[in-house]
Amino acid sequence: MASIDDVARRAGVSATTVSRALSGRGRISEKTRERVRHVADELGYVASATAASLATGRTMSVGVLVSLTGRWYFATVLESIAARLAPQGYDLTLYDVTGDPAQRRLLFETSLRRGRVDGILALTVTLTDDEIEALRGLGVPVLGLGTPSPRLLALRVDERAVSHAAVAHLRALGHRRIAHLGNDKGPDAGFDVPTQRHRGFVAAMADAAGGPDAAGGPDTAARPDTAGAPLFVQTDFTVAGGRRAALELFAALEPPTAIYAASDELAFGVMFAAREHGLRVPDDLSVIGVDGHEMGAMFGLTTIDQFPRRQGERAADAMLALLDGVPLDPAPLPFELVVRGSTAPPAR
Amino acid sequence: MASIDDVARRAGVSATTVSRALSGRGRISEKTRERVRHVADELGYVASATAASLATGRTMSVGVLVSLTGRWYFATVLESIAARLAPQGYDLTLYDVTGDPAQRRLLFETSLRRGRVDGILALTVTLTDDEIEALRGLGVPVLGLGTPSPRLLALRVDERAVSHAAVAHLRALGHRRIAHLGNDKGPDAGFDVPTQRHRGFVAAMADAAGGPDAAGGPDTAARPDTAGAPLFVQTDFTVAGGRRAALELFAALEPPTAIYAASDELAFGVMFAAREHGLRVPDDLSVIGVDGHEMGAMFGLTTIDQFPRRQGERAADAMLALLDGVPLDPAPLPFELVVRGSTAPPAR
DNA sequence: CTGAAAGCGCTTACAG
DNA sequence: CTGAAAGCGCTTACAG
Numbered sequence: 001m002a003s004i005d006d007v008a009r010r011a012g013v014s015a016t017t018v019s020r021a022l023s024g025r026g027r028i029s030e031k032t033r034e035r036v037r038h039v040a041d042e043l044g045y046v047a048s049a050t051a052a053s054l055a056t057g058r059t060m061s062v063g064v065l066v067s068l069t070g071r072w073y074f075a076t077v078l079e080s081i082a083a084r085l086a087p088q089g090y091d092l093t094l095y096d097v098t099g100d101p102a103q104r105r106l107l108f109e110t111s112l113r114r115g116r117v118d119g120i121l122a123l124t125v126t127l128t129d130d131e132i133e134a135l136r137g138l139g140v141p142v143l144g145l146g147t148p149s150p151r152l153l154a155l156r157v158d159e160r161a162v163s164h165a166a167v168a169h170l171r172a173l174g175h176r177r178i179a180h181l182g183n184d185k186g187p188d189a190g191f192d193v194p195t196q197r198h199r200g201f202v203a204a205m206a207d208a209a210g211g212p213d214a215a216g217g218p219d220t221a222a223r224p225d226t227a228g229a230p231l232f233v234q235t236d237f238t239v240a241g242g243r244r245a246a247l248e249l250f251a252a253l254e255p256p257t258a259i260y261a262a263s264d265e266l267a268f269g270v271m272f273a274a275r276e277h278g279l280r281v282p283d284d285l286s287v288i289g290v291d292g293h294e295m296g297a298m299f300g301l302t303t304i305d306q307f308p309r310r311q312g313e314r315a316a317d318a319m320l321a322l323l324d325g326v327p328l329d330p331a332p333l334p335f336e337l338v339v340r341g342s343t344a345p346p347a348r
Numbered sequence: 349m350a351s352i353d354d355v356a357r358r359a360g361v362s363a364t365t366v367s368r369a370l371s372g373r374g375r376i377s378e379k380t381r382e383r384v385r386h387v388a389d390e391l392g393y394v395a396s397a398t399a400a401s402l403a404t405g406r407t408m409s410v411g412v413l414v415s416l417t418g419r420w421y422f423a424t425v426l427e428s429i430a431a432r433l434a435p436q437g438y439d440l441t442l443y444d445v446t447g448d449p450a451q452r453r454l455l456f457e458t459s460l461r462r463g464r465v466d467g468i469l470a471l472t473v474t475l476t477d478d479e480i481e482a483l484r485g486l487g488v489p490v491l492g493l494g495t496p497s498p499r500l501l502a503l504r505v506d507e508r509a510v511s512h513a514a515v516a517h518l519r520a521l522g523h524r525r526i527a528h529l530g531n532d533k534g535p536d537a538g539f540d541v542p543t544q545r546h547r548g549f550v551a552a553m554a555d556a557a558g559g560p561d562a563a564g565g566p567d568t569a570a571r572p573d574t575a576g577a578p579l580f581v582q583t584d585f586t587v588a589g590g591r592r593a594a595l596e597l598f599a600a601l602e603p604p605t606a607i608y609a610a611s612d613e614l615a616f617g618v619m620f621a622a623r624e625h626g627l628r629v630p631d632d633l634s635v636i637g638v639d640g641h642e643m644g645a646m647f648g649l650t651t652i653d654q655f656p657r658r659q660g661e662r663a664a665d666a667m668l669a670l671l672d673g674v675p676l677d678p679a680p681l682p683f684e685l686v687v688r689g690s691t692a693p694p695a696r
Numbered sequence: 697c698t699g700a701a702a703g704c705g706c707t708t709a710c711a712g
Numbered sequence: 713c714t715g716a717a718a719g720c721g722c723t724t725a726c727a728g
Contacts, residue, residue: 001463001487003721014699019723026724029697044485049462050407051721053398054704061441061464069430075423082417082444086451091464093409094440096430103434114397115349116409116439137392139349239643272646295587298620351705362715367707374708377713399705402720 002043011039022047049091061091062319063117067125069096071237072265073291073308077123077145080312088320093117097125108134119319122147122154124193126185141322145315148185148192155315157333159193162304163200164207165337166260166288169302171208174345175258175286178205179231181245181270182262197262197290198232205230231256235266242269243276250277257346258286264293267301271342282344292338300341307334350391359387370395397439409439410667411465415473417444419585420613421639421656425471425493428660436668441465445473456482467667470495470502472541474533489670493663496533496540503663505681507541510652511548512555513685514608514636517650519556522693523606523634526553527579529593529618530610545610545638546580553578579604583614590617591624598625605694606634612641615649619690630692640686648689655682 008015013036020026021036039045053059064081068074082092093116095107108131112120120135124146127135132149135142144154163180170178180201183194233248235241242261246269249255261267267289271281279285281300289296292305311333318328356363361384368374369384387393401407412429416422430440441464443455456479460468468483472494475483480497483490492502511528518526528549531542581596583589590609594617597603609615615637619629627633637644640653659681666676 001461004723005721015722016699016701016724017697020698023723027697032697044461046458046461047723048402048721049464050398050401051704052462052723054396054402054706055721055723057704059398064442069427070420070424072418072420072423075420075426076418078423078442079417079444082442083446086444086446086455086459089459091459092442092444094412094426094430094442096427096434096440098431098434107434110394111434111437111439113349113392113394114400116397239646243646268643269646295616298587298591298617353705363706364708364715364717365713368714371707375713380713395707396705399720400707402722403705403707405720 001048002045004045004047007036007040007043007045010043011036019047059116059118060089061093061117062323063093063095063112063120065095065097065120065122065125067097067123068237069094072293073263074123076308077312077315080309081121081316084313084316085320090118090320097127104131112138119143119323121145121315121319122152123315124148126192141319143315143319143322143328145311146191146193148190148195150191153328154191155311155318155328155333156191157306157311157335159196160200160203162290162306162335163197163260164204165335166290166304167201167204167208169288169337169339169343170258170260170286173258173286173343177231177254177256178258178260179233179249179256180260180262181233181235181242181266183234183237184232194237194262201232201260202230237263237266239265239269239272242266243273244269246270246273247277250274250279256285258288258343261287261289264289264291264296264301264303267303267342268293268295268299271299271301281342283347286343286346288343296338297340302340302343303338305336305338307336310334349396350393352393352395355384355388355391355393358391359384367395407464407466408437409441409465410671411441411443411460411468413443413445413468413470413473415445415471416585417442420641421611422471424656425660425663428657429469429664432661432664433668438466438668445475452479460486467491467671469493469663469667470500471663472496474540489667491663491667491670491676493659494539494541496538496543498539501676502539503659503666503676503681504539505654505659505683507544508548508551510638510654510683511545511608512552513683514638514652515549515552515556517636517685517687517691518606518608518634521606521634521691525579525602525604526606526608527581527597527604528608528610529581529583529590529614531582531585532580542585542610549580549608550578585611585614587613587617587620590614591621592617594618594621595625598622598627604633606636606691609635609637612637612639612644612649612651615651615690616641616643616647619647619649629690631695634691634694636691644686645688650688650691651686653684653686655684658682 004015004018008018020028021033066074119141122144144152147154182198184198185192185195189195233245235245259270267287270287274281274285289303352363352366356366368376369381467489470492492500495502530546532546533540533543537543581593583593607618615635618635622629622633637651
């Protein structure tokens with residue numbers, strides 16, 4: 001690989017001039033610039049990222065923290081981030097956040113502290129308080145996408161509103177016995193996405209149970225359909241997890257007439273379980289998911305689309321802006337109910 | 349962020365000693381080492397990757413070239429590569445190879461030439477001859493996983509054998525009219541994975557048509573079921589693509605009794621199309637895919653599993669070995685027929 | 697407009 | 713076992 005001195009020598013100028021000619025920074029005569037560029041092309045010279053980084057303090061790379069790279073949602077967001085960063089000259093360093101404690105310590109205490117990136121994009125991952133502090137102490141902008149803490153600047157969908165929309169759709173169809181599949185990390189979980197979705201579900205069910213004219217009123221308990229805590233099954237966010245959780249629900253004394261799954265992949269699992277169990281969708285069971293998964297249309301799945309590709313673009317753009325010192329546009333990320341064949345009025 | 353001099357000062361030693369204490373290279377008294385380590389921990393010091401890279405010439409980072417990061421296969425391989433690299437202290441720089449020519453030029457002529465990585469892992473992407481030359485000229489080890497050129501060192505599945513296994517399975521069940529969904533880049537494509545799969549399919553069909561005692565013999569044309577070129581529909585590797593291609597086949601005068609799809613996602617699309625078209629699987633149509641997709645079991649899809657996670661691990665391990673100067677173990681990657689409910693004897 | 701020099705923060709022979 | 717010094721390959725004030 002040619003170095004800047006090779007180019008300088010061959011072009012009959014100083015390294016300083018080569019740097020200026022190629023970077024476009026500083027004044028330089030058009031003639032000199034052209035000559036230098038020509039020589040650089042000839043030699044296939046490109047400035048070493050390492051040396052340039054050390055000199056400027058900027059790495060031109062952003063780190064992306066992902067926990068479940070293989071899941072459709074994350075893979076999709078990741079792809080759109082990469083596509084957005086590259087044209088701006090930024091590289092993408094992928095940090096896979098595993099469940100292994102030793103690996104995580106290595107990541108947060110060492111890898112991330114090596115100064116290899118100018119900023120960090122944290123895709124919805126579960127982070128401990130210590131890890132969040134570690135991120136904040138890095139000295140580079142950190143932007144989350146649906147991250148689990150209010151202490152992290154983040155782009156977010158209003159997850160409670162998502163759950164409200166899902167429940168409202170099912171209730172409008174006439175469903176009262178609605179179950180939720182997802183996760184809840186407990187009262188301390190804060191901004192964790194699955195937790196928010198579950199809380200939104202609980203709140204929406206409570207609102208509905210109270211009714212428009214008797215919110216939380218004494219007659220609530222008199223409605224057998226809505227009595228007790230709403231149905232909820234905790235599961236990991238995979239198709240297989242959705243299937244298992246649904247089978248569990250089907251075995252209940254009073255199975256739900258509708259299931260609100262916290263992701264489309266979970267919802268697919270529910271649909272597989274239904275078929276396996278001899279339940280027709282939507283005749284015997286309505287199903288709604290969240291995401292906007294590419295396979296949703298083929299499954300005929302009603303869902304709350306959160307436009308993952310656009311989320312990735314928004315996140316990348318916001319990071320680029322932060323790196324330029326532009327503050328974050330705090331507008332919540334959009335979502336939209338997409339009605340397909342998997343939801344219908346209950347059989348009665 | 350503390351620098352090496354901060355640590356040196358505080359520990360009362362030279363920067364040289366700090367470097368040695370922390371890197372473990374060179375002789376140093378246990379006592380000094382401990383003191384330095386203690387101070388480094390206290391200050392939260394971690395050597396700058398940039399400065400260390402410039403000094404050593406090693407970046408401790410490997411670049412991964414992917415074209416369809418969002419597809420299940422690639423996302424899965426990527427995740428397992430990341431999980432394998434991190435414990436070894438290597439970062440992963442993700443290069444998304446888009447279809448946009450300008451982006452690709454930027455990538456191959458500039459980004460990749462900045463010397464940010466010690467080696468490159470090219471996941472099955474379509475590359476032009478120029479791009480392959482560009483990779484070879486980088487001065488770092490390049491390892492492909494199913495890459496489209498014999499000029500690139502690569503880990504590969506024997507794709508022809510995969511197709512032979514698929515066809516053999518279908519023929520053993522009694523199918524004669526078998527269609528293939530996939531891709532073929534034409535005679536110049538060389539080692540391109542979809543092309544190899546298609547060629548393997550054509551070869552397997554020809555072998556079978558010839559029969560054990562009359563391979564390519566004159567009586568071939570007399571068998572109406574196998575006359576003419578075997579059915580083939582070109583499509584992109586998505587579920588939607590599989591569906592469209594299948595619908596096209598169903599509309600043919602003589603639709604196939606079995607479809608061999610070049611990926612599981614394509615096969616899912618075929619199954620959706622079959623249902624839509626009123627065809628029962630496997631009664632009216634047998635379907636077999638390739639990959640070992642996590643949803644395969646739920647779809648009841650027969651497939652040729654190629655163990656993507658293990659492929660990622662093998663690729664990462666091989667790259668790590670190459671970086672240590674260990675030559676590549678050229679053993680082909682394993683695959684395995686997994687029979688599920690989507691294949692059965694034709695109705696007849 | 698152009699160049700000499702310092703500096704970015706490490707590592708590594710080379711001495712001692 | 714420890715340290716002073718050079719060097720990795722750039723960029724950027726500072727002069728001219």
